[in-house]
Amino acid sequence: MQQNVPDFTALLRSAERSAVHLEMRDSYMDDPVFAAWRARNEVELPGEYLEWRALVKETVGRGVRLRRARVVSEPVTDYIRWEHSLTAAHNIAAGEDVRWLPRRIASDLLLPGNDLWLIDEKRVLFHWFTGDGEWAGHEFTEGPGTVKRVADAFEAVWERAVPHDRFTV
Structure with missing residues (x-):
């Protein structure tokens, strides 16, 4: 199934109107930047x-709306605390709109089984991770x-999620 996966940068550059990213894990692969932050x-x-x-x-500059929603457990993990600490200066400063949805208020939502990118409500790139958060394809x-x-699930999350500037960890 992986042979027809487009290059991600090319996929994002192909967006004309929207790109949304749904993240649903409480931690991901070991990242040296995260390790430095933790230390x-x-x-x-x-x-x-x-x-x-x-x-x-570049993407936002072409008029593409880029939204990221993170579904998180509470209390949050150190990994999520780290992501939260760099979201304003990194993601939002670049032009992303970021919201956070506590998992406890997502129980009645029907969500995909994997993180994903949805481009122009036409193309979906699912990301697979191992149980330890390592990249799996x-x-x-x-x-x-x-x-x-996927589009319906993302919009349901987005509607309930808390804007970054109002979400505390």
Whole structure:
């Protein structure tokens, strides 16, 4: 299934109106920036983060609305606390709109089983992770039924989620 997965940068650059990202894990793979933050409570972003920020600015600059929703358990993990600490200066400063949804108020929502990107409500890129949060692969689909379910799920999360500036960890 992975052979038809487009390059992510090209996929995001192909967005014309919208790109949404749904994140549903409480931790992801070990990240040296996270490790440094955990050890010293400092955030110094390496080049790959700056490349991401430039790609987001470019995308938003073309008029694409970029939204990110994170479904999180409470109390939050250190990983989520770290993500929250850099969201304003990294994601939002680049042009993303970010919201947080406590898992306890998402119980009645029908959510996809994996994190994902939805581009222009036409294309979905699912991300797979192991139980430990390590990268396990991805899958791409343009199937109308899947796209609609993903779009509906994201909008349901977005409607309930708390804007970043009002969400405390």
